[in-house]
Amino acid sequence: MSRVVVVGAGFGGLSVAARLAARGHRVEVFEQGPQVGGKLGWFSRDGFSFDTGPSLLTLPAVQRDLFLKTGAPVEEVLDLVPLDPVAHYRFGDGTELDLPGGGLPAVAAALDEALGAGTGAQWTAFQRRAAQIWDVAREPFLESALDGSRTLVRLARDTSALRTVAPWASLRGLGRTYLQDPRLRTLLDRYATYSGSDPARAPAALATVPFVEQAFGAWYVRGGLHRLARAVADRAVDNGARIHTDAPVAAVLQSGTRAGGVRLADGTEVAADVVVSAVDAARLYRDLLPRPRLQPQRRLRSSSGFVLLLALDGRTPGLRHHTVLFPPDYDAEFADLAAGRPVADPTVYVSAPDDPALRPGDDCEAWFVLVNAPVHDPGRGTDWQDAGLVARYTRTVLDTMARRGLDVRHRLRWSEVRTPADLERLTGSDGGAIYGTASNGARSAFLRPANRSPVPGLFLVGGSAHPGGGLPLVGLSARIVADLVGEA
Known part of the structure; x- marks a missing residue:
C-alpha cells in the first residue's frame, strides 16, 4: 500500500482520505486552518450557530456510497432530514412559490397552483430532457476521470447522445425551448449559480442540477451540515488516517519526475508515494508547484x-x-x-x-x-x-x-x-471563488483542472477540479481520485 499525503481537509480531502485509508493506504492529511471542513464551515456566538457553506445535501447516494465503503451507513452516523418544501421563492412580480421536495409530479402541481395552469407541464417537459442529459452524461462526465479530448470524441461519435446533451446550447437557451413562462426561466437561471456561472453562457448540461435536486430530493443534516465534514473526518481517522490541523503546506516535493511528498510551512518534509491536493487548483499550480510549464491556462x-x-x-x-x-x-x-x-x-x-x-x-x-x-x-x-x-x-x-x-x-x-x-x-x-472555475461555455467541463495532474503521483480533488463544485460533485471527485490512486 502507498504512503499518501492529502493537502487540505475540506470535504474533498476528507472524503478521499477516508476512502484511501479504508483501502489500507497510509494517509496523512495536512490542513492549514485550526479545524477541518473547508467551505463546510461553522460559526458560533452567544448560542447562535451557522453553517457558513452549503445548506442542503443533494444526490445523497454519493454520501451513502462513501460511508458504506468506509464503515457503517451514513444513517447510523448522521440524522438526514428530507426538506419539504425545499425552498420558498418570491419573484420580482410578487408571485410566491413553495417548491416541494416530494418529487417531480409534486413540483409540477405546485407550479400550476402558484404560477398558473400549464406551467407544471412546461417544467415537466424540461425535466424530461434534463433526465435524458443525466442518463447520457452521468458516467462519462461526472463519475469518471476525463480522458482529454478522447472523451469528447467518444461522445461526438454517438450522434443521439450528442443531440441530447446539446453541447452547443446554453442552459438559458435550452430553457427557452421548453419554458414559456418568464418566472420558470428565472427559476432555471438560478441553478447556474449553483456552480457560480452565468446561465446565458453555462452549458445546457447544467439542466441536470435541478433534475437531481427535484428527482432525488434535498436533505438537511440535523445540527448543521458541518457535521457531515466532521463525520467524514472521524471515518478517515477510524480507518487509520492521521489529520493534522494548523499545518499549512508550503510546497509539493518531487522525487525525480514524480511527486515525492510535501514541505510544511515550518520546514518539515513529509515523504509520500502519492500526493492528493484538495486545495484550490489555481493555488496548487501557482504556489505549491511553481513550475510555469505545468500551470494551466487561466480560466x-x-x-x-x-x-x-x-x-x-x-x-x-x-x-x-x-x-x-x-x-x-x-x-x-x-x-x-x-x-x-x-x-x-x-x-x-x-x-x-x-x-x-x-x-x-x-x-x-x-x-x-x-x-x-x-x-x-x-x-x-x-x-x-x-x-x-x-x-x-x-x-x-x-x-x-x-x-x-x-x-x-x-x-x-x-x-x-x-x-x-x-x-x-x-x-x-x-479570490474567494466558491466553485473554482466557472462552468461557462460548451467546453467548460474539459477546461476544469483534471484529477490526474501532469506530475506523476500528484492528483487533484475538490470543487476546483473535475467534475466540479458542490457536495455531490466533490464527493464524486474523491471517488474518482481514490480509484486513480489505486491504478497508479
Whole structure:
C-alpha cells in the first residue's frame, strides 16, 4: 500500500482520505486552518450557530456510497432530514412559490397552483430532457476521470447522445425551448449559480442540477451540515488516517519526475508515494508547484458570495428552511457579476433551518444570508477588504430584503459579515471563488483542472477540479481520485 499525503481537509480531502485509508493506504492529511471542513464551515456566538457553506445535501447516494465503503451507513452516523418544501421563492412580480421536495409530479402541481395552469407541464417537459442529459452524461462526465479530448470524441461519435446533451446550447437557451413562462426561466437561471456561472453562457448540461435536486430530493443534516465534514473526518481517522490541523503546506516535493511528498510551512518534509491536493487548483499550480510549464491556462473564476450571519430576536411566521428573493431584473445581476462589481439589486438567499441546535432559545432565529458577489480582485475588480464598501453593501442587502418583504432590521441582535476576501483567507480559494472555475461555455467541463495532474503521483480533488463544485460533485471527485490512486 502507498504512503499518501492529502493537502487540505475540506470535504474533498476528507472524503478521499477516508476512502484511501479504508483501502489500507497510509494517509496523512495536512490542513492549514485550526479545524477541518473547508467551505463546510461553522460559526458560533452567544448560542447562535451557522453553517457558513452549503445548506442542503443533494444526490445523497454519493454520501451513502462513501460511508458504506468506509464503515457503517451514513444513517447510523448522521440524522438526514428530507426538506419539504425545499425552498420558498418570491419573484420580482410578487408571485410566491413553495417548491416541494416530494418529487417531480409534486413540483409540477405546485407550479400550476402558484404560477398558473400549464406551467407544471412546461417544467415537466424540461425535466424530461434534463433526465435524458443525466442518463447520457452521468458516467462519462461526472463519475469518471476525463480522458482529454478522447472523451469528447467518444461522445461526438454517438450522434443521439450528442443531440441530447446539446453541447452547443446554453442552459438559458435550452430553457427557452421548453419554458414559456418568464418566472420558470428565472427559476432555471438560478441553478447556474449553483456552480457560480452565468446561465446565458453555462452549458445546457447544467439542466441536470435541478433534475437531481427535484428527482432525488434535498436533505438537511440535523445540527448543521458541518457535521457531515466532521463525520467524514472521524471515518478517515477510524480507518487509520492521521489529520493534522494548523499545518499549512508550503510546497509539493518531487522525487525525480514524480511527486515525492510535501514541505510544511515550518520546514518539515513529509515523504509520500502519492500526493492528493484538495486545495484550490489555481493555488496548487501557482504556489505549491511553481513550475510555469505545468500551470494551466487561466480560466474564468466562478462567482463568490457576500454573506451575512444574522442573530435575530423573535420568530418569523411561516418561515421556510430556504427563502429566495428574486429582483425584477435578474439579467442585471449577471451583468454586474461579469463586470466584477457588487450587484446593485441582488437576489437574496436566506437559509434559516428550524433547528434548536442553531439558536439559544425558541424566541430567536439564526439566519445565513447570501448574495452572489464578484471575487476579491483589488487590482482589476472589487476590493472586499475596503471596510467602507463592506458597511455600505451590508446596508444594501438588508434594505433589499426589507423591500421584498423580509425586514429584519429592527430585530437584529448582531451580525457577522463574510466577504469573498474572507473566504479566500479562510479556505485558500482563488479570490474567494466558491466553485473554482466557472462552468461557462460548451467546453467548460474539459477546461476544469483534471484529477490526474501532469506530475506523476500528484492528483487533484475538490470543487476546483473535475467534475466540479458542490457536495455531490466533490464527493464524486474523491471517488474518482481514490480509484486513480489505486491504478497508479
